[in-house]
Amino acid sequence: MDSKEQMESWRVALISVLCTLAGVVMVVFIYGVLTSGIIEVIKEDLIDDYCSSIPISEKREIKECMINEI
Numbered sequence: 631m632d633s634k635e636q637m638e639s640w641r642v643a644l645i646s647v648l649c650t651l652a653g654v655v656m657v658v659f660i661y662g663v664l665t666s667g668i669i670e671v672i673k674e675d676l677i678d679d680y681c682s683s684i685p686i687s688e689k690r691e692i693k694e695c696m697i698n699e700i
Contacts, residue, residue, distance in 0.1 A: 677695070678692050680695075681694070681695035
Protein backbone atom coordinates (compact mmCIF):
# COMPACT_ATOMS: atom_id res chain seq x y z
CA MET A 631 0.00 0.00 0.00
CA ASP A 632 1.57 3.25 -1.04
CA SER A 633 1.12 6.54 0.79
CA LYS A 634 -1.65 7.81 -1.52
CA GLU A 635 -3.80 4.74 -0.85
CA GLN A 636 -3.12 5.04 2.86
CA MET A 637 -4.20 8.70 2.81
CA GLU A 638 -7.40 7.77 0.98
CA SER A 639 -8.23 5.09 3.56
CA TRP A 640 -7.80 7.66 6.36
CA ARG A 641 -10.16 10.03 4.56
CA VAL A 642 -12.75 7.29 4.16
CA ALA A 643 -12.42 6.35 7.83
CA LEU A 644 -12.72 9.98 8.93
CA ILE A 645 -15.78 10.59 6.77
CA SER A 646 -17.35 7.40 8.09
CA VAL A 647 -16.78 8.39 11.72
CA LEU A 648 -18.11 11.92 11.14
CA CYS A 649 -21.26 10.60 9.43
CA THR A 650 -21.86 8.17 12.28
CA LEU A 651 -21.43 10.93 14.86
CA ALA A 652 -23.78 13.21 12.93
CA GLY A 653 -26.38 10.43 12.86
CA VAL A 654 -26.07 9.84 16.60
CA VAL A 655 -26.39 13.57 17.31
CA MET A 656 -29.53 13.77 15.14
CA VAL A 657 -31.12 10.78 16.92
CA VAL A 658 -30.37 12.29 20.34
CA PHE A 659 -31.79 15.65 19.23
CA ILE A 660 -34.99 14.09 17.88
CA TYR A 661 -35.40 12.03 21.06
CA GLY A 662 -34.96 15.17 23.16
CA VAL A 663 -37.59 17.07 21.17
CA LEU A 664 -40.06 14.20 21.40
CA THR A 665 -39.66 13.75 25.14
CA SER A 666 -39.63 17.45 26.03
CA GLY A 667 -43.28 18.03 25.18
CA ILE A 668 -42.60 20.77 22.66
CA ILE A 669 -44.68 18.96 20.05
CA GLU A 670 -47.74 18.88 22.36
CA VAL A 671 -47.45 22.61 23.03
CA ILE A 672 -47.23 23.39 19.31
CA LYS A 673 -50.17 21.05 18.60
CA GLU A 674 -52.33 22.75 21.25
CA ASP A 675 -51.38 26.19 19.93
CA LEU A 676 -52.31 25.21 16.38
CA ILE A 677 -55.64 23.76 17.54
CA ASP A 678 -56.40 26.92 19.53
CA ASP A 679 -55.60 29.13 16.54
CA TYR A 680 -57.75 27.00 14.25
CA CYS A 681 -60.68 26.80 16.65
CA SER A 682 -60.66 30.54 17.22
CA SER A 683 -60.88 31.22 13.49
CA ILE A 684 -63.96 29.12 12.66
CA PRO A 685 -67.65 29.80 13.43
CA ILE A 686 -69.22 28.44 16.63
CA SER A 687 -71.53 26.14 14.65
CA GLU A 688 -68.53 24.34 13.19
CA LYS A 689 -66.72 24.19 16.54
CA ARG A 690 -69.48 22.00 17.95
CA GLU A 691 -68.76 19.39 15.28
CA ILE A 692 -65.01 19.26 15.87
CA LYS A 693 -63.96 17.19 18.87
CA GLU A 694 -60.66 19.01 19.47
CA CYS A 695 -62.39 22.38 19.66
CA MET A 696 -64.96 21.12 22.16
CA ILE A 697 -62.25 19.62 24.41
CA ASN A 698 -60.37 22.92 24.51
CA GLU A 699 -63.54 24.90 25.32
CA ILE A 700 -64.17 22.91 28.53
